[in-house]
Amino acid sequence: MKNAARFFLICGVVAAGVAAMAEARRYYLCGKCAVAVGKEKTPAVFACSGGGHHRWTDLGKAGNSVYLCRKCTVAVKTAARPNPADCPASGHHDWTLLGKTGRDRHLCRKCKIKVAVSGRPSVFNCPEGGHHQWDKL
Numbered sequence: 001m002k003n004a005a006r007f008f009l010i011c012g013v014v015a016a017g018v019a020a021m022a023e024a025r026r027y028y029l030c031g032k033c034a035v036a037v038g039k040e041k042t043p044a045v046f047a048c049s050g051g052g053h054h055r056w057t058d059l060g061k062a063g064n065s066v067y068l069c070r071k072c073t074v075a076v077k078t079a080a081r082p083n084p085a086d087c088p089a090s091g092h093h094d095w096t097l098l099g100k101t102g103r104d105r106h107l108c109r110k111c112k113i114k115v116a117v118s119g120r121p122s123v124f125n126c127p128e129g130g131h132h133q134w135d136k137l
């Protein structure tokens, strides 16, 4: 019983900390392994699955716009259009705004990407070519 109470207390503190941090968070993407993380400062460089050190690019401030890159198929939630530099697929990212973050989960039949936006996501620039074919989940 005592342990359970302590567990919930710790969870509460962590959740409050995350909420306070949300404003300061930025998105970072590794140009080698295509992992995107939301953090307050540049993440550690160690143990990139692409070999050696991660190569982080600051994509911009975290926010509630969902952007998808057609080339590397990474989706991020930022305040403005993300930085196009260093796409893991090659050259520059090709970002498309899919919509505002929300509770409506959709899966594209073609590229198999899942997004949670408010309403219907944009159909443009499916990584598999042409338009996305979104199914509401």
Ligand SMILES: [Zn+2]
Binding pocket: 030, 031, 032, 033, 034, 035, 047, 048, 049, 050, 053, 054, 055
């Ligand atoms: Zn990496």
Ligand SMILES: [Zn+2]
Binding pocket: 069, 070, 071, 072, 073, 074, 087, 088, 089, 092, 093, 094
């Ligand atoms: Zn990209």
Ligand SMILES: [Zn+2]
Binding pocket: 108, 109, 110, 111, 112, 113, 126, 127, 128, 131, 132, 133
């Ligand atoms: Zn698609």
